[in-house]
Amino acid sequence: MARINEHYLKLQAGYLFPEIGRRVSTFTDANPDADVIRLGIGDVTLPLAPAIVEAMREAAFAFGTPQGFRGYGPENGYDFLVKPILEHDFAARGVSLASDEIFVSDGSKQDSGNIQELFGVDCRIAVTDPVYPVYVDTNVMAGRTGPADDDGRYEGITYLPATAENGFMPDPPSSPVDVAYLCSPNNPTGAVASRENLESWVAWARKTDALLIFDAAYDAFIQDPALPHSIYEIDGAKEVAIEMRSFSKRAGFTGVRCAYTVVPKALTGATAGGERVSLNGLWSRRHATKFNSVPYVIQKAAAAVFSPEGTKQTREQVAYYMANAHALRDGLGAAGFTLYGGEHAPYIWMEAPDGLSSWDCFDKLLREAHVVCTPGSGFGAAGEGYVRISAFNDRANVDEAIARIRKAFAS
Ligand code: MLT
Numbered sequence: 001m002a003r004i005n006e007h008y009l010k011l012q013a014g015y016l017f018p019e020i021g022r023r024v025s026t027f028t029d030a031n032p033d034a035d036v037i038r039l040g041i042g043d044v045t046l047p048l049a050p051a052i053v054e055a056m057r058e059a060a061f062a063f064g065t066p067q068g069f070r071g072y073g074p075e076n077g078y079d080f081l082v083k084p085i086l087e088h089d090f091a092a093r094g095v096s097l098a099s100d101e102i103f104v105s106d107g108s109k110q111d112s113g114n115i116q117e118l119f120g121v122d123c124r125i126a127v128t129d130p131v132y133p134v135y136v137d138t139n140v141m142a143g144r145t146g147p148a149d150d151d152g153r154y155e156g157i158t159y160l161p162a163t164a165e166n167g168f169m170p171d172p173p174s175s176p177v178d179v180a181y182l183c184s185p186n187n188p189t190g191a192v193a194s195r196e197n198l199e200s201w202v203a204w205a206r207k208t209d210a211l212l213i214f215d216a217a218y219d220a221f222i223q224d225p226a227l228p229h230s231i232y233e234i235d236g237a238k239e240v241a242i243e244m245r246s247f248s249k250r251a252g253f254t255g256v257r258c259a260y261t262v263v264p265k266a267l268t269g270a271t272a273g274g275e276r277v278s279l280n281g282l283w284s285r286r287h288a289t290k291f292n293s294v295p296y297v298i299q300k301a302a303a304a305v306f307s308p309e310g311t312k313q314t315r316e317q318v319a320y321y322m323a324n325a326h327a328l329r330d331g332l333g334a335a336g337f338t339l340y341g342g343e344h345a346p347y348i349w350m351e352a353p354d355g356l357s358s359w360d361c362f363d364k365l366l367r368e369a370h371v372v373c374t375p376g377s378g379f380g381a382a383g384e385g386y387v388r389i390s391a392f393n394d395r396a397n398v399d400e401a402i403a404r405i406r407k408a409f410a411s
Contacts, residue, residue, distance in 0.1 A: 007143040012152045016133050016378040017041045020362075027366055037401045039390045040372040042187065042346060044252040046320060046394075048301075049313035052251065055304035059297040073293035076284070077104025077260065081299045084306035085260060089245065095232040101264050101280060103287050104302075106257040106294050108217045108246040112181075113138040114290075115213060115242060115261070118269065118282050119179055126158040126173050126180040130188050130379030130386075132215065135181040151381035161382040162189055168340060168349070169197050172204035180205070182231075183215040185222060188379045188388040189349040190325075190341015192227060198234045205240035211269065211279075212241040217259075220250035220318050222344045238264040242279070249346065249392075251305045251314045258294050258302040321346045324398045325391035331402035332389075337409075346391040349376070353409050361387050369404035 013019060020040050028036060048056075062068025076082070082099045090097050105111050113134050116125075125139050136157065139145060146155025153159055158177050160170035168191035172180070182201060184193035193201075205212050214231040222229055231241045243262040247253035263283045268276040294302075304310040325342040333339050338351035350373075352361035358375035365371045365387070376386030391398065 005141065005143075007141055007145075010140050010145065010147050010154070011137060012148050015137070016374070019378070020372065020374060023362075024366065024372055031370075034370045036366075036370045036372060037393065037397045037404070038372045039393055039398075039401055040374045042249065042390045042392055043254050044249060044317075044321075044392050046252055046317050048252050048256070049305075049310060049317060051307055051310035051313055052301045052304045055307075055310075056297050056301045059300035063297070070296050073296055073299070075288045075291060075293050076100065077102065077293065078296070078299050078303075081303045084303055085245075088306050088311075090230060090232065093229060093233055095230055097232070097262060097264065100284075101262055102260050103263065103283060104258065104260045104294050104299065105287075105291065106259065106298075107248065108215060108244045108259040108261075109134055111244050111259060111261045112213065112215055114286070115244075115283075116142055116144070116179075117286060118279055119211075120272075123178040124156070124158065124176060126160060126177040127380075128162045128170050128182070128186075129153075129159040129381060130162060130376055130383030131181065132183055132187050133379060135213075136380075152377075153381055159380065159382070162186070162191070163382065164340065167191060169193055172201055176208070177210055179211045179213065181213045181215065183217070185218040185345035186341070186347075187215075187218065187345075188347055188374065188376065188383065190343070190345035190347040190388075191349075192222060192344040195226075195228050195234070198228055198231060198237075202231070202234045202237045202240060206236055209270075210240070211267070212237075214241050214243045216243055217246040218249055218345050219245065220314075221322060221346055223322065224344065227344065232262070232264075238266045240267070242267065247302050247305060250318060251302070251310075252317060253302070256298055256301060258298050320395075321391045324393065324395060327395070327398055328389055328391060328402060331399070332405060335406045335409075337405075342391065348389040348391070350387050350389055352376075352385050352387055355385075358384055358387055364408060365405060369401070369408040371401045371404055 082102050148154050158173050162168040162170050168189040219229040231237045246259035263280045265280045267279045328348045329342045340349040342348040358377035362375040374388040376383030
């Protein structure tokens with residue numbers, strides 16, 4: 001008999017985005033003529049930049065030649081990608097990392113879900129609330145929690161409420177925690193961590209011997225050059241932090257799939273007996289065992305993001321989405337909606353008007369404005385009373401959505 005992993009049975013409802021997809025399909029089946037504008041899941045809409053397409057085309061054609069054909073690639077990524085990552089994403093910001101500290105993968109969603117495999121099942125986890133659901137659900141699946149309460153909070157996880165009062169950037173926990181997840185620019189609230197915020201987290205981790213998992217999937221959307229992009233811009237972070245980066249939003253790779261995780265060699269965890277063990281070594285072992293590298297063609301595409309043309313073209317795409325975010329902020333803000341985020345992130349975090357719950361606001365916007373957003377409560381109990389609006393769409397749709405949302409709530 002194949003006994004199941006019963007921790008899966010603790011999971012609340014379905015994964016958020018398929019659940020939204022089901023509700024939207026039910027609506028569109030019943031209203032086939034409705035012109036639905038999707039500002040729900042943060043999925044890119046612009047076509048791949050020409051420099052990236054050209055790199056993929058060249059790499060694909062090379063595969064059809066004896067000289068260009070390749071089989072399995074190096075598990076951690078080809079040098080032609082790892083080198084520009086080190087140079088552009090880190091050295092350019094004063095951070096020195098080695099190539100064997102970078103692990104190229106097929107997505108930060110997978111990496112942020114898989115990374116918890118390195119930690120003991122009794123490790124105490126902290127997350128901000130609201131939070132990207134993958135961090136929580138994967139720890140539930142691994143058996144690191146008890147059941148969920150009526151608010152959907154799992155026993156054993158420390159939730160750090162991210163509220164308007166703390167600028168959606170909570171302080172480190174005061175109770176004992178072993179591993180804490182941070183995401184900046186933040187999904188879902190669109191808040192961004194200041195240098196001081198990150199310094200306080202690194203200082204806390206060093207002091208309490210905790211580990212930070214820093215998700216920087218949205219770093220390309222930071223507009224203020226003084227804000228840190230990497231946790232390693234903070235002194236002492238290499239001994240306490242893992243970082244994740246993605247090409248998904250920065251270069252339109254949600255359907256292409258490429259990302260990377262940084263596990264510095266200075267980073268260690270402890271055995272039950274107190275012996276320190278390199279997390280780089282453990283992640284390397286896991287990667288080599290469970291992963292056979294990102295396809296060559298895709299790594300060539302990712303490397304093209306760092307070429308002069310690729311950099312220019314992908315920055316223009318990010319600027320396009322940020323112009324949408326600013327339009328949402330301006331258009332909805334002028335109509336009196338209470339909004340956060342959208343300054344250094346492609347997400348607007350909007351208070352549901354009229355005291356509506358997140359799902360009621362979602363339903364109203366879908367039914368009356370034919371606009372899909374994401375209910376804030378889907379990201380955690382502290383997200384109740386908010387909805388997230390994504391700036392990933394074309395400008396005409398964003399402008400139309402603004403007009404329709406305003407109309408739906410006009411008194
Ligand atoms: C989101 O909408 O939160 C993201 O698209 C999810 C993801 O990146 O996996």
